[in-house]
Amino acid sequence: MTSLRSKFLSLIALPVILFGSAACTPLTDAGSDAGANAGTGASHAGSGTAAVQEATAGSAVEQLETLPIKGRAPKTGYDRDEFGPAWADVDRNGCDTRNDILARDLTAVVFKDGTKECVVASGTFADPYTGTTISFVRGNETSTAVQIDHIVALSDAWQKGAQQLSAEERGQFANDPLNLMAADGPSNGSKSDSDAASWLPPNKAFRCEYVARQVAVKAEYRLWMTQAEHDAVAGVLSACPDQPVPDAGRASNAAAAPSAPAPPAAVPPExxxxxxxxxxxxxxxxxxxxxxxxxxxxxxxxxxxxxxxxxxxxxx
Structure with a gap:
């Protein structure tokens, strides 16, 4: 019998797209990217615009050029509660969003008994932000090793248009699979609420997909970018002008898996x-x-x- 979880995962699964090629790898490190992008807006904006002419239809470069560029609005009034309850079951599949994303992004998933395949107890995680493999085990002291990142941070969204969204739209934004990805805990912490002008994944091979997801999310929810953010994203996409626009609400990080997964830990025999x-x-x-x-x-x-x-x- 097909479970509710299987039906949900079949809806959000996408074909695997490879991002490890040289064509999709920016040439600078995350730290140097932030400084360079902030100081060279005109050149990056130009390279991004030029790339549109050679990009295929439906590319992230093309979509980027449709986003408004404005200054950052005040953070006044921001509160996590403005985006609804954390990890609500917005798709009504019986499972909260955090566990839905863990089940989507991890492999060899084991669910906690008695939870109707909702609560992820363990699994193997190929982290796209660092390119490493993490063995996830649910627990008070271990769950934070794998966190769920809002690719466009809630605070960033609040300052770039989300104040004008309805409460229902903000709740959908906070739980949209397109805007959510399992991530290495320390990397997620270092990102905080940064945009692309000040933080990019350490794993260069994933940066094209990462910024394409940010562009898609902001287009989907009518948000804007600052000039520095736009220039940073254009700088990344100039190395991969044909990077496709992710399918709204159905993105997967399956393509970010390292080529050689870590061997399973030895289990003491019975x-x-x-x-x-x-x-x-x-x-x-x-x-x-x-x-x-x-x-x-x-x-x-x-x-x-x-x-x-x-x-x-x-x-x-």
């Missing part, structure tokens, strides 16, 4: 005592044996698996 009762070294062994979650009274149960004392262990 052993048995004299009467044949299984003995598990840890929760990894419990899961590998298909015995998770393990409960008091189950074969192989030990109190060490029950960190919160609820009689059930190895649930996350």
């Amino acid at each position: 052993v048995a005592d004299a009467d044949g009762t299984p003995v598990y070294a840890n929760c990894a062994a419990v899961k590998a044996a298909g015995a998770a979650p393990i409960r008091a009274g189950d074969a192989g149960w030990e109190a060490k698996f029950d960190g919160d004392g609820d009689g059930e262990g190895c649930t996350s």
Whole structure:
């Protein structure tokens, strides 16, 4: 039987597009890009305009030229609540947006039992921002390793037109898959609410897709760019003038996966005592044996698996 989650993922999945070619790789580092873009607006704007003449129809370069250029509005009145409840279930598939994006962007996903394939318990994440692979495990001390980034930050949007959107539109903006991507936690923290003029992903091979997503989001929600931001985006796209416009609301980061995923961690083998009762070294062994979650009274149960004392262990 096809689950609600499978139906949702089938809607937002896109064909894989490769971004690792030299044609899609800007020549400068993120830090130097920010300074150069801020100081050379005229030359970058010119290169972006010239690229339009050679770009294919439906390119990010063409779409960029449709965006208004204005100054940044005051941040007065900004509050996260202006964009609705965090991680609302706007598509009404029964799962919150954070877990929808984790399920979309991770591979080898394991869902927490009893959540109707909603809560992602673990998975492998090919981070597009750094080009590294992260083993995600849900937990109070581990979940922050993989965060969900608003590609166009909420604060940035507020200062560039979102104040004029309706409350419903702002809620959709905050939960739109086009504007959301799982990301390495430290990278997401360093980005904060920066636009392309002051922050770009360290992974140069992903910058074309990254700025194309920003352009698409701002076009979709009638937002504007500052001159410095426009010039920074044009500078990136000048290296990839045929970068396509992402499909609104259905983007995927599958193409950002490193070419060689990290090997899985070794799982301690299951052993048995004299009467044949299984003995598990840890929760990894419990899961590998298909015995998770393990409960008091189950074969192989030990109190060490029950960190919160609820009689059930190895649930996350």
